[in-house]
Amino acid sequence: MSLISVKSLTRVFDVSKPWLNRVIERRPKALLTAVSEVDFEVAERSTYALVGESGSGKSTIGRMLVGLLKPTSGNVEINGVDLASESDAAKIDLIRSDIQMIFQDPFASLNPRWRVRDIIVEPVVARGGDATGLAEKLLEQVGLSALDAGKFPHEFSGGQRQRICIARALSSEPKLIVCDEPTSALDVSVQAQVLNLMSDLKDNFGLTYVLISHDLTVVQHMADRIGVLYLGRLVEEASPEDLFADTKHPYTKMLLEAAPRMDGFGREAELPEGEIPDPINPPSGCAFHPRCPIARDICKAERPVMRPLGNTRVACHLAE
Amino acid sequence: MTDMPIKDAPQKVVEQSRLRVFLDSDVFYMFKKSPVAVISTIIFASLVLSALFAPLIAPTNPFDPASLNLMNGFTGPMTPNAFTGESFFLGTDDQGRDVFSTILYGMRVSLFVGVAAVLLAMVIGITLGLISGYVGGWTETIIMRTADVQLTFPSILVAMLIFGVAKGITPVEYRDQMAIWVLILAIGLSDWVQFARVVRGATMVEKRKEYVEAARLIGRTPYAIMLRHILPNVLSPVLVIATISLALAIIAEATLSFLGVGAPATQPSLGTLIRIGQGFLFSGEWWILLFPAVTLLTLALSVNLLGDWLRDALNPRLR
Numbered sequence: 001m002s003l004i005s006v007k008s009l010t011r012v013f014d015v016s017k018p019w020l021n022r023v024i025e026r027r028p029k030a031l032l033t034a035v036s037e038v039d040f041e042v043a044e045r046s047t048y049a050l051v052g053e054s055g056s057g058k059s060t061i062g063r064m065l066v067g068l069l070k071p072t073s074g075n076v077e078i079n080g081v082d083l084a085s086e087s088d089a090a091k092i093d094l095i096r097s098d099i100q101m102i103f104q105d106p107f108a109s110l111n112p113r114w115r116v117r118d119i120i121v122e123p124v125v126a127r128g129g130d131a132t133g134l135a136e137k138l139l140e141q142v143g144l145s146a147l148d149a150g151k152f153p154h155e156f157s158g159g160q161r162q163r164i165c166i167a168r169a170l171s172s173e174p175k176l177i178v179c180d181e182p183t184s185a186l187d188v189s190v191q192a193q194v195l196n197l198m199s200d201l202k203d204n205f206g207l208t209y210v211l212i213s214h215d216l217t218v219v220q221h222m223a224d225r226i227g228v229l230y231l232g233r234l235v236e237e238a239s240p241e242d243l244f245a246d247t248k249h250p251y252t253k254m255l256l257e258a259a260p261r262m263d264g265f266g267r268e269a270e271l272p273e274g275e276i277p278d279p280i281n282p283p284s285g286c287a288f289h290p291r292c293p294i295a296r297d298i299c300k301a302e303r304p305v306m307r308p309l310g311n312t313r314v315a316c317h318l319a320e
Numbered sequence: 321m322t323d324m325p326i327k328d329a330p331q332k333v334v335e336q337s338r339l340r341v342f343l344d345s346d347v348f349y350m351f352k353k354s355p356v357a358v359i360s361t362i363i364f365a366s367l368v369l370s371a372l373f374a375p376l377i378a379p380t381n382p383f384d385p386a387s388l389n390l391m392n393g394f395t396g397p398m399t400p401n402a403f404t405g406e407s408f409f410l411g412t413d414d415q416g417r418d419v420f421s422t423i424l425y426g427m428r429v430s431l432f433v434g435v436a437a438v439l440l441a442m443v444i445g446i447t448l449g450l451i452s453g454y455v456g457g458w459t460e461t462i463i464m465r466t467a468d469v470q471l472t473f474p475s476i477l478v479a480m481l482i483f484g485v486a487k488g489i490t491p492v493e494y495r496d497q498m499a500i501w502v503l504i505l506a507i508g509l510s511d512w513v514q515f516a517r518v519v520r521g522a523t524m525v526e527k528r529k530e531y532v533e534a535a536r537l538i539g540r541t542p543y544a545i546m547l548r549h550i551l552p553n554v555l556s557p558v559l560v561i562a563t564i565s566l567a568l569a570i571i572a573e574a575t576l577s578f579l580g581v582g583a584p585a586t587q588p589s590l591g592t593l594i595r596i597g598q599g600f601l602f603s604g605e606w607w608i609l610l611f612p613a614v615t616l617l618t619l620a621l622s623v624n625l626l627g628d629w630l631r632d633a634l635n636p637r638l639r
Contacts, residue, residue: 093539100537100538103533109530109531109533110531111531112553113552126535126540172538
């Protein structure tokens with residue numbers, strides 16, 4: 001059974017200038033479509049990875065999953081509950097304790113004025129729960145010492161802080177943890193430790209992860225299913241094996257070509273051509289067609305829909 | 321049972337007391353290294369203490385009419401009076417009140433009004449700043465434009481306006497009693513803008529940080545987030561402004577009292593004393609003006625220097 005089901009999720013940001021400037025300069029409203037018609041499902045106890053370049057909308061999706069942002073249209077259902085439209089406060093409260101998030105920047109995600117103990121148990125205390133000894137237990141589970149509970153965040157390194165973030169995420173015994181680039185601010189050696197810890201905890205606690213990343217090697221090892229985003233649209237979704245061995249979408253091919261490889265010294269890397277287009281003014285039809293090496297006329301005219309192709313789902317007119 | 325103390329013991333070592341943390345902090349270290357800060361703290365502290373314990377220190381109670389002798393009027397400092405032979409440390413004023421005692425009592429009023437006005441300004445400014453920074457939108461526009469409009473008037477003018485209006489609506493028989501409170505209200509209301517601006521700016525920085533998002537996603541209310549998460553992180557600039565504002569509030573109170581719209585003659589502040597003294601300056605009784613003025617100067621200067629030092633000490637870029 002799927003824990004998360006995302007249906008035609010769309011988020012539009014109003015990035016217009018202030019009202020007075022618009023009136024004086026006679027400019028229309030500027031709307032930025034960060035996420036456009038994204039569909040996917042995440043099975044319970046699996047890891048779903050969202051990859052894409054910066055500006056592809058992966059963080060926006062993550063923030064909509066946990067309810068920090070409201071979708072413009074479409075919906076996110078977690079265990080059958082839609083946080084944005086649910087009116088039953090008890091149900092919202094229950095589902096909130098099932099969802100947690102690990103953030104990118106471990107230096108900004110811990111309140112510098114709080115002791116580690118208070119930070120970790122906040123999700124429990126905020127709901128009126130009893131948290132005696134919980135912080136100490138969780139700290140040991142994430143590989144820190146129980147004595148660290150009385151310290152302040154500035155006494156820890158980046159990797160240790162990320163462990164504290166993980167402990168906080170675990171304290172309300174969630175089912176789902178959305179990880180927004182959890183390792184991109186860490187040293188490579190520490191990245192591996194944190195990722196290993198995350199995999200261990202997933203088995204021990206029966207967690208479901210949504211892993212947001214731009215690092216294909218991280219994703220390849222962690223994910224059960226990978227969704228590739230381009231300009232707020234899901235272009236390909238497959239298991240890691242299929243995605244890396246039998247790539248369907250030309251954008252995914254380009255991404256994999258551009259990724260650094262250990263065996264790739266001296267190889268002629270085919271660099272991605274062009275920049276990601278302006279999301280305020282997206283290209284017609286398939287968003288990728290201006291950069292696509294195999295684009296035809298139909299790509300400019302019609303937006304491709306996600307269609308199943310073997311075990312893969314792909315949004316491309318020409319993929320086969 | 322024997323295990324318990326051993327298990328608990330290291331816990332206590334890790335969690336240092338607040339005092340210990342403060343004594344080990346960079347700020348305290350820098351304080352010890354700065355002679356200006358130490359000296360101005362000593363001066364400020366001794367002024368505050370002497371104001372607090374004025375009834376114990378002052379030789380006479382200048383506001384007890386029974387203890388006054390009109391014959392003692394206009395006695396010069398350290399010189400015996402021509403009629404009564406009594407001698408006063410800093411001389412007496414026209415009604416024979418001991419200037420040293422009036423200064424001590426006047427400083428009480430000045431400090432009380434200053435501190436209370438700054439506290440009022442702080443409460444208003446922090447509340448409005450937090451709300452406008454966190455909520456944004458129209459709420460922010462209304463609050464901050466009001467602040468901008470208020471800033472275009474000199475704050476002493478705003479204070480006089482508020483003072484005048486408030487005095488107008490208090491019944492005549494309560495006016496003298498209420499004067500101090502009205503003064504606090506006037507200075508507090510004319511001074512909240514800086515607090516609101518600084519807190520709003522800091523709040524806008526803090527609210528984008530991920531720890532605030534972490535609190536939002538577990539369903540914490542905006543009220544709890546503002547109070548428990550953001551407020552502790554925006555307080556250090558507030559502390560600096562509060563110190564500098566204290567000096568300004570004391571001066572503003574003195575100015576209002578000097579203009580005759582502040583503390584009444586029955587409850588004189590340093591400003592009132594200066595106003596009384598300036599009437600005798602050209603007839604040769606300089607001490608009635610000079611000593612309260614010097615006290616006001618010392619008080620304001622020590623607070624100001626302390627504030628300047630604090631601003632530098634809390635600014636990591638100046639280290």
